[in-house]
Amino acid sequence: MLNKVKSKAPKIKEVELNYGSVEAQIKYIQGKVLTIIDASYGDAVQRKAIKDIVNNYFSDSLNWLYDLSHEGIQSLSETQMVQVDTNIPEESIIK
Numbered sequence: 001m002l003n004k005v006k007s008k009a010p011k012i013k014e015v016e017l018n019y020g021s022v023e024a025q026i027k028y029i030q031g032k033v034l035t036i037i038d039a040s041y042g043d044a045v046q047r048k049a050i051k052d053i054v055n056n057y058f059s060d061s062l063n064w065l066y067d068l069s070h071e072g073i074q075s076l077s078e079t080q081m082v083q084v085d086t087n088i089p090e091e092s093i094i095k
Helices: 019-040 042-071
Strands: none
Touching: 019 042
């Protein structure tokens, strides 16, 4: 006979989210990331290049989220859920 083990994982609360509230939280995080970048790079050219890359990723994610929220919830493939861009422009790479 197996003993039942109680899960110590917290219960996940289901909440209804709308695009506006999620967008606000993502933009807040984006601002925090950009502030860290400002404090981390002394060279203005490197700082701008990295901030441009980060801003593009956040913008792409917000656009994807907006499209998703306006299309309705549908089943997504794993590829759609996790989009990885491996084509980083050569000029964006810090040497």
